[in-house]
Amino acid sequence: MASSKQKGGKGLVQVFTGNGKGKTTAALGTILRAAGHGLRIFIVFFLKGDYTYGEYDSLTKLPNVTLVSFGLRRLINRDNVDPEDIKQAKLALETAREAALNGKYDLVVLDEVNVAIEFGLIELDDVVELVKQKPGKVELILTGRYADDRLIEMADLVTEMVNIKHPFEKGISARKGIEY
Amino acid sequence: MASSKQKGGKGLVQVFTGNGKGKTTAALGTILRAAGHGLRIFIVFFLKGDYTYGEYDSLTKLPNVTLVSFGLRRLINRDNVDPEDIKQAKLALETAREAALNGKYDLVVLDEVNVAIEFGLIELDDVVELVKQKPGKVELILTGRYADDRLIEMADLVTEMVNIKHPFEKGISARKGIEY
Numbered sequence: 071m072a073s074s075k076q077k078g079g080k081g082l083v084q085v086f087t088g089n090g091k092g093k094t095t096a097a098l099g100t101i102l103r104a105a106g107h108g109l110r111i112f113i114v115f116f117l118k119g120d121y122t123y124g125e126y127d128s129l130t131k132l133p134n135v136t137l138v139s140f141g142l143r144r145l146i147n148r149d150n151v152d153p154e155d156i157k158q159a160k161l162a163l164e165t166a167r168e169a170a171l172n173g174k175y176d177l178v179v180l181d182e183v184n185v186a187i188e189f190g191l192i193e194l195d196d197v198v199e200l201v202k203q204k205p206g207k208v209e210l211i212l213t214g215r216y217a218d219d220r221l222i223e224m225a226d227l228v229t230e231m232v233n234i235k236h237p238f239e240k241g242i243s244a245r246k247g248i249e250y
Numbered sequence: 251m252a253s254s255k256q257k258g259g260k261g262l263v264q265v266f267t268g269n270g271k272g273k274t275t276a277a278l279g280t281i282l283r284a285a286g287h288g289l290r291i292f293i294v295f296f297l298k299g300d301y302t303y304g305e306y307d308s309l310t311k312l313p314n315v316t317l318v319s320f321g322l323r324r325l326i327n328r329d330n331v332d333p334e335d336i337k338q339a340k341l342a343l344e345t346a347r348e349a350a351l352n353g354k355y356d357l358v359v360l361d362e363v364n365v366a367i368e369f370g371l372i373e374l375d376d377v378v379e380l381v382k383q384k385p386g387k388v389e390l391i392l393t394g395r396y397a398d399d400r401l402i403e404m405a406d407l408v409t410e411m412v413n414i415k416h417p418f419e420k421g422i423s424a425r426k427g428i429e430y
Binding site: 090099109124129225231 | 262266268270274275276281282285286287303306308309311408410411416417
């Protein structure tokens with residue numbers, strides 16, 4: 071990581087994608103680790119709505135972590151997208167771009183950005199442009215299923231979370247404190 | 251999750267395995283989220299040594315998180331295991347068992363336990379026994395490559411982190427604040 075703490079480092083582009091659990095969770099873990107090293111962190115939730123998730127309370131306890139959340143408090147119907155969903159996602163991308171380019175942050179997380187692209191809420195080209203424009207020292211993390219091949223091609227580190235077994239398949243629903 | 255906060259829930263067994271980045275990181279993210287909901291968390295690092303990782307500082311800032319670290323501050327040679335490595339790993343397992351069974355924690359993380367088994371530091375049977383004995387309300391997370399099929403079989407939720415692209419392949423070394 072090319073913060074002032076480490077000469078010669080380089081901020082990479084990381085992608086967490088796939089159908090398994092652990093994509094946003096791994097981004098949160100990366101933030102926890104980075105905050106422990108004094109890095110300045112910005113996370114944009116593209117699709118979380120204004121629901122109070124457990125991670126919000128915890129993130130706000132960490133030093134140098136700024137979080138912003140966009141999206142409405144409901145599921146998006148990808149076959150009938152609400153104009154408000156598009157507006158929110160575009161605002162999220164603008165906010166992420168500002169954070170990545172303004173020199174105030176070492177690590178910028180675009181949570182669920184891949185889904186926002188896949189659902190047609192934002193343009194792939196705009197995200198590609200952001201990745202190209204990012205200063206060398208800034209680390210970017212892009213999460214969400216459906217990561218586009220162009221972003222995978224540009225990324226330095228790509229992990230696919232593959233669902234081997236999931237409790238929802240057994241009829242267990244999402245549990246507060248664990249899944250959200 | 252079957253903490254006192256949620257009736258009728260059930261603590262599951264989660265496994266994060268595979269060759270990709272994000273296993274420990276996802277466990278840390280789960281902790282961050284769970285701490286935000288007031289759950290009581292215990293994490294045992296089986297193989298981290300006493301090195302001060304970024305996550306330690308951050309974890310200690312979260313409420314109700316207890317962490318214990320075992321293992322020597324060096325890599326293990328799996329073909330020539332030091333008796334001290336075995337002793338440390340056995341202590342780690344004992345500590346994890348105590349935390350899982352004593353009713354004081356809602357979430358117990360056994361970080362890198364799969365590697366400890368694979369390297370012959372602890373017995374698979376002992377971990378299987380721990381999983382069997384755990385109280386219904388306790389959530390267990392087992393991380394590390396090489397998850398044994400028996401543990402995968404017993405688990406409720408299994409995610410394989412698959413390395414699609416990794417910067418170490420390009421000759422970039424581990425970066426403070428991001429990888430450790």
